[in-house]
Amino acid sequence: MTATSAVQSGAVITRERGHLIRASVLTRRVMGTAARRVVGARSGLAVIGLFYLLVTAVLGSLWLTAANANGGSIAGYSTVAIVWYIATTESGTISVPMRLIEDIGLDISSGQVAAEMQRPVSVLWMRVLTEVGTCLPRLLLCLSVGTVFALAVVGAPPDATTLPLAAISIVLAVTLNLIAQHLFAGAAFWLSDAKSTWFLYQKLVFILGGMLLPIEVLPDGLEAVARFLPFVAMAYAPARLASGHFEPWLVALQLGWIVLAAAGATWLYRRGERRIMRVG
Amino acid sequence: MAGERAIEVNSLRRDFVVGRRSKRRDVVAVDGISFDVGAGERLAFIGPNGAGKSTSIKMLTGILHPTSGAATVLGIVPWTDRRALTRRIGTLFGQRSQLWSELVPRSSLRMLGAIYGLDDAGLERRIDELAELFEARELFEQPVRTLSLGQRMRCELAACMLHQPELLFLDEPTIGLDLTGKQRFRELLVHLNTELGTTVFLTSHDVADIEHVADRAIVVNHGSIVNDASVAEMRSGLLGRKRIEVGLAEAAGVVGGLVTTLFDSFGEDIDVVERSAGMLSIDVNTGRRPIREVLDHLLGAVAVVDLSVVDPPLEQVIGEIYERPQ
Numbered sequence: 001m002t003a004t005s006a007v008q009s010g011a012v013i014t015r016e017r018g019h020l021i022r023a024s025v026l027t028r029r030v031m032g033t034a035a036r037r038v039v040g041a042r043s044g045l046a047v048i049g050l051f052y053l054l055v056t057a058v059l060g061s062l063w064l065t066a067a068n069a070n071g072g073s074i075a076g077y078s079t080v081a082i083v084w085y086i087a088t089t090e091s092g093t094i095s096v097p098m099r100l101i102e103d104i105g106l107d108i109s110s111g112q113v114a115a116e117m118q119r120p121v122s123v124l125w126m127r128v129l130t131e132v133g134t135c136l137p138r139l140l141l142c143l144s145v146g147t148v149f150a151l152a153v154v155g156a157p158p159d160a161t162t163l164p165l166a167a168i169s170i171v172l173a174v175t176l177n178l179i180a181q182h183l184f185a186g187a188a189f190w191l192s193d194a195k196s197t198w199f200l201y202q203k204l205v206f207i208l209g210g211m212l213l214p215i216e217v218l219p220d221g222l223e224a225v226a227r228f229l230p231f232v233a234m235a236y237a238p239a240r241l242a243s244g245h246f247e248p249w250l251v252a253l254q255l256g257w258i259v260l261a262a263a264g265a266t267w268l269y270r271r272g273e274r275r276i277m278r279v280g
Numbered sequence: 281m282a283g284e285r286a287i288e289v290n291s292l293r294r295d296f297v298v299g300r301r302s303k304r305r306d307v308v309a310v311d312g313i314s315f316d317v318g319a320g321e322r323l324a325f326i327g328p329n330g331a332g333k334s335t336s337i338k339m340l341t342g343i344l345h346p347t348s349g350a351a352t353v354l355g356i357v358p359w360t361d362r363r364a365l366t367r368r369i370g371t372l373f374g375q376r377s378q379l380w381s382e383l384v385p386r387s388s389l390r391m392l393g394a395i396y397g398l399d400d401a402g403l404e405r406r407i408d409e410l411a412e413l414f415e416a417r418e419l420f421e422q423p424v425r426t427l428s429l430g431q432r433m434r435c436e437l438a439a440c441m442l443h444q445p446e447l448l449f450l451d452e453p454t455i456g457l458d459l460t461g462k463q464r465f466r467e468l469l470v471h472l473n474t475e476l477g478t479t480v481f482l483t484s485h486d487v488a489d490i491e492h493v494a495d496r497a498i499v500v501n502h503g504s505i506v507n508d509a510s511v512a513e514m515r516s517g518l519l520g521r522k523r524i525e526v527g528l529a530e531a532a533g534v535v536g537g538l539v540t541t542l543f544d545s546f547g548e549d550i551d552v553v554e555r556s557a558g559m560l561s562i563d564v565n566t567g568r569r570p571i572r573e574v575l576d577h578l579l580g581a582v583a584v585v586d587l588s589v590v591d592p593p594l595e596q597v598i599g600e601i602y603e604r605p606q
Binding site for chain 2 (some may be wrong): 033
């Protein structure tokens with residue numbers, strides 16, 4: 001390597017490191033600001049906490065009764081495991097805004113997204129970071145309430161050693177859910193209305209994602225299909241881990257879906273932004 | 281900076297396709313406009329609704345491709361290098377907020393600082409400078425939702441100035457503000473321009489914004505530029521009109537008779553814009569009738585206690601420009 005090229009590559013490395021530092025500062029700042037906004041609105045947090053408790057109590061009781069009636073287990077989940085499953089999966093899904101797709105669609109059609117294009121950062125990634133920051137305090141609250149609920153109803157989790165992996169998995173689940181909602185909402189660049197996609201998306205997460213019921217409960221064919229879809233990585237994966245199943249491949253699966261969804265959303269938003277620039 | 285051009289626009293045109301299938305047709309939103317804006321200038325870009333103002337701003341800020349024509353903003357072609365341009369311009373749209381209502385402005389400013397790549401120390405210094413400049417030190421520490429609209433708009437303007445843009449695009453920035461809020465906001469804009477040399481590109485339907493902020497106004501209508509002149513020129517000579525305001529010593533009955541004799545003598549060369557018991561206000565078309573003739577007639581006909589000759593209000597001038605046949 002010549003002195004010049006060494007200097008040049010050094011400059012490139014410095015510049016790249018500069019970009020990385022800037023990106024990490026931006027990530028921290030955006031997520032932190034969004035999280036502070038949620039923490040500041042205590043009544044909103046309280047409503048989410050109560051709603052979570054209600055849903056978890058109803059579904060938990062339902063599955064507990066079903067497991068007891070089935071001789072103490074259902075689809076391979078013990079009474080303890082099924083309550084921890086429900087408490088975890090509900091945390092991940094309730095902490096994510098229910099109608100985010102609709103909101104994003106409205107922002108695309110109202111020109112808000114166009115206004116955000118007047119900033120020197122990606123519209124998509126600013127929005128995703130903001131939403132992740134918004135969801136983290138909610139997730140923490142739901143998990144806390146869920147832990148207290150599960151401990152009170154069935155006691156300690158079936159296998160505490162899977163919990164660290166479950167904690168990582170639930171953050172990945174929320175992240176994937178948010179990226180995927182942006183991906184689905186991207187249809188509004190062309191359709192000017194993403195309401196229908198929101199309705200479809202929510203039902204897919206509820207049923208094929210394993211939010212209402214573990215996917216093992218589904219008929220064999222449907223379970224096989226569900227395992228090939230990204231929705232299991234949003235609801236089923238962390239709940240499966242928290243219910244005492246040490247299956248690290250689930251985290252790998254989540255990472256894979258995150259990469260795919262991120263690539264898809266990036267591609268879609270680039271095309272969408274180009275469409276805004278072309279069509280107005 | 282003198283003599284440099286902040287914006288150069290050449291035959292810029294934008295068509296939109298509207299309607300579906302057989303009813304599909306092209307609508308011209310901006311029809312080949314050309315103009316320059318000097319660095320440090322304060323330009324009002326005005327026109328009635330649907331005139332093409334917003335479409336022009338969208339093209340100049342890089343979020344809309346033109347159908348044809350060329351433009352550079354600070355030497356950058358906006359629609360090909362939008363990201364680079366965003367670092368050098370500020371945009372403020374009266375109905376869109378950059379600040380999060382649940383948080384204090386300082387928090388939003390810190391986040392915006394990270395977006396524009398300002399380092400922590402530099403950012404805090406910059407926020408303090410802006411607090412000083414906008415006399416907003418206390419406002420920066422109050423949740424945005426508790427601020428009045430005028431206070432919020434001051435903070436919004438501060439947010440726009442965070443990355444020290446060379447050019448500010450403002451679209452209806454004073455909409456909804458009360459009289460004091462508008463006045464304060466206009467003073468800030470002029471201050472930013474004179475102290476920091478920031479070029480101002482302003483659209484507004486409020487004529488007072490134009491009068492108090494801009495030193496030049498471009499009027500657009502039906503996608504074309506129908507007038508491009510300094511605000512002073514627009515006010516004084518453009519339409520060749522002057523307004524005579526007369527205070528009368530005599531009783532109310534005199535005014536009716538005076539108006540009749542004025543119309544008999546000058547016909548369509550004058551226009552009575554206001555009349556009351558002791559006062560008469562007349563616009564004179566000075567292009568067709570020397571103002572002195574009307575003044576002589578007035579002074580000869582009635583006892584005048586007060587008299588002034590002024591330019592007609594800018595609002596009227598602009599209204600007449602809008603109504604000109606295309």
